[in-house]
Amino acid sequence: MASKTESRQSSKSRGGAASNRGSSPRSSGGGSAFSWSGGSTGVVLGAAAAGAAVGLAANLGRKFLVQSIGASPGDWFDALKAEHQETLALFDTLLATGDDQGMTRSHLLAKIKYALTKHAHQEEAVVYPALRQANLAHDADALNAEHGYVKTYLYELENMANDSPEWLARVRDFRSMLEEHIRMEEDEVFPAFRNALSEDQNAKLSAAMNKEGFKMA
Ligand SMILES: [Fe+2]
Ligand SMILES: [Fe+2]
Numbered sequence: 001m002a003s004k005t006e007s008r009q010s011s012k013s014r015g016g017a018a019s020n021r022g023s024s025p026r027s028s029g030g031g032s033a034f035s036w037s038g039g040s041t042g043v044v045l046g047a048a049a050a051g052a053a054v055g056l057a058a059n060l061g062r063k064f065l066v067q068s069i070g071a072s073p074g075d076w077f078d079a080l081k082a083e084h085q086e087t088l089a090l091f092d093t094l095l096a097t098g099d100d101q102g103m104t105r106s107h108l109l110a111k112i113k114y115a116l117t118k119h120a121h122q123e124e125a126v127v128y129p130a131l132r133q134a135n136l137a138h139d140a141d142a143l144n145a146e147h148g149y150v151k152t153y154l155y156e157l158e159n160m161a162n163d164s165p166e167w168l169a170r171v172r173d174f175r176s177m178l179e180e181h182i183r184m185e186e187d188e189v190f191p192a193f194r195n196a197l198s199e200d201q202n203a204k205l206s207a208a209m210n211k212e213g214f215k216m217a
Pocket of ligand 1: 120143147181185
């Protein structure tokens with residue numbers, strides 16, 4: 001197939017390590033005030049651990065939320081298609097901005113960069129390798145090369161003044177290239193590949209891709 005163009009905190013609880021020094025240490029009974037098994041320090045440490053656990057849970061919750069946006073659980077192709085549409089919508093919002101909206105443009109470009117980076121990682125770490133294993137290396141390599149140009153567009157746009165019509169014209173070129181890359185994935189390569197795989201193979205691919213997406217969420 002001819003080549004086409006395209007194309008994470010742990011919340012460290014500081015738990016107030018300071019202490020309950022004012023409270024009376026146990027001077028008798030064998031228990032040290034610094035005993036792991038009891039006493040005020042144990043309470044403080046326990047509170048710190050609980051705080052850390054809450055922070056960790058919050059971060060995991062955020063990751064689950066990010067990773068599940070637009071994704072149909074269980075199907076790698078549907079999830080990628082949803083991400084394509086979300087990214088193109090961000091481009092459309094960006095293309096509707098004026099030259100005097102530099103801050104908005106920078107913000108939208110950063111969102112696009114994040115979306116594309118996560119998306120590309122899922123494809124490059126899971127889907128393209130699976131294509132190569134299925135003797136579809138030519139398609140995988142063509143698509144992978146196009147991801148290099150995605151990074152080039154991002155690099156150029158980040159290093160150009162974004163208050164000119166030229167900048168927006170470059171965004172337009174970027175979107176066109178991305179659209180063609182998406183067309184190749186959605187109309188040619190991915191559907192045929194999904195159809196060629198068993199239900200179990202598709203489920204494994206979806207799980208592996210979701211795992212990689214979760215790392216980037
Ligand atoms: Fe891609
Ligand atoms: Fe894609």
